[in-house]
Amino acid sequence: METITKTYNEAVATAVLDGLKAKEKSLPSWLFYDKKGDKLFQQIMRMPEYYLTDTEKEIIENNRDNFLEDFKGKDKKFDLVELGAGDGTKTEILLRHFCVQNADFRYIPIDISSDVLGDLKNRLSKRLPDLTVLPKPKSFYDALDDLDKKDSKKRVLLFMGGNIGNFTLEGATDFITELSKRLRTEDELFVGFDLKKDPRQIQLAYDDSQGITRAFNLNLLERLNTELDADFDISKFDHYPFYNPETGEAKSYLVSQEDQEVYFGVLDEKIVFDQWELIYTEISQKYDLDMISKMAEKAGLKIYRKYFDRKKYFCNIIFKK
Ligand code: AVI
Numbered sequence: 001m002e003t004i005t006k007t008y009n010e011a012v013a014t015a016v017l018d019g020l021k022a023k024e025k026s027l028p029s030w031l032f033y034d035k036k037g038d039k040l041f042q043q044i045m046r047m048p049e050y051y052l053t054d055t056e057k058e059i060i061e062n063n064r065d066n067f068l069e070d071f072k073g074k075d076k077k078f079d080l081v082e083l084g085a086g087d088g089t090k091t092e093i094l095l096r097h098f099c100v101q102n103a104d105f106r107y108i109p110i111d112i113s114s115d116v117l118g119d120l121k122n123r124l125s126k127r128l129p130d131l132t133v134l135p136k137p138k139s140f141y142d143a144l145d146d147l148d149k150k151d152s153k154k155r156v157l158l159f160m161g162g163n164i165g166n167f168t169l170e171g172a173t174d175f176i177t178e179l180s181k182r183l184r185t186e187d188e189l190f191v192g193f194d195l196k197k198d199p200r201q202i203q204l205a206y207d208d209s210q211g212i213t214r215a216f217n218l219n220l221l222e223r224l225n226t227e228l229d230a231d232f233d234i235s236k237f238d239h240y241p242f243y244n245p246e247t248g249e250a251k252s253y254l255v256s257q258e259d260q261e262v263y264f265g266v267l268d269e270k271i272v273f274d275q276w277e278l279i280y281t282e283i284s285q286k287y288d289l290d291m292i293s294k295m296a297e298k299a300g301l302k303i304y305r306k307y308f309d310r311k312k313y314f315c316n317i318i319f320k321k
Contacts, residue, residue, distance in 0.1 A: 012031065026280040029166055032282070040215055056161065065097075066305075066307070070188070070318055074186070077104045077153050078154040079147075079153055080095075082108070084111055084163060107133050109135050121133050154186045156189075157187070159190070160191075160192040161192055162193065163192070168283055172295065173298050176295060176301065180300050188318050189319040193292060206243070214239035217282075229266045231263050232262050239252070240253045252284075256276065260272075261273070287315075
């Protein structure tokens with residue numbers, strides 16, 4: 001009899017088995033972003049509870065001129081290097097303004113996905129035809145190491161959207177340190193940090209009334225059903241976000257509603273879940289200025305400028321060597 005072997009992504013399988021076989025179960029948050037997950041995340045960014053989008057947008061809209069002055073090199077030129085193409089809405093506000101002001105700059109978006117970069121380039125070529133866009137479909141570090149060493153033009157690295165929060169504090173410090181090693185004297189690093197605030201406000205951002213974040217988290221299991229032929233019964237897991245106002249850690253979990261077993265067809269592996277057992281799926285670290293200063297110091301960087309929204313919910317910081 002002919003056997004049909006389903007092809008699957010090794011990296012996904014390894015990450016999933018490592019995470020689910022560990023004593024404290026976890027799944028990596030990069031698994032959120034399949035086609036459905038991308039759509040759900042777009043919806044999250046538009047929800048009223050998810051204040052991060054509007055607060056960073058407010059900062060950018062109110063400070064477009066300041067940013068242009070901050071970013072320009074001594075010769076007035078600069079390269080804007082974005083880490084992660086994201087959905088681009090906030091970056092587009094900056095790009096449009098810089099184009100209108102006739103700034104002498106190029107936009108270099110870095111993303112591991114060439115599809116995402118292709119879409120971005122097409123969109124920008126229609127909306128901002130005069131802008132020079134040089135996409136780099138590579139990992140962040142590889143792309144940065146690949147930038148022309150002889151080009152002395154000032155570089156501004158952008159890491160927006162509060163994405164830094166998806167690292168643990170230690171992971172974020174390591175990441176910023178790696179970026180710092182790649183910055184030259186004139187270069188800058190521009191990062192968006194979501195700040196500590198009323199815990200209820202944060203809890204709501206990750207536990208919205210429409211259940212979009214719940215669907216986003218549970219979609220991880222649907223993805224494993226599709227890609228690894230798993231038999232998760234989604235109705236037997238729930239979304240459980242928890243914010244610790246002291247540490248600033250907003251962590252999301254999936255909680256098993258009963259004792260159960262899940263079989264992964266393509267891997268011929270079985271995973272057992274106890275009732276109320278957790279799967280840790282994401283951290284969204286919130287910061288205060290003290291934490292940011294300490295991180296900068298460890299990474300060998302100085303805080304050059306701080307920009308806040310009116311409510312001081314979010315902060316965009318420019319670091320320099
Ligand atoms: C992408 N990142 C900044 C989002 C966050 O707030 O941590 C991802 C997200 N997860 C649930 N809601 C939004």
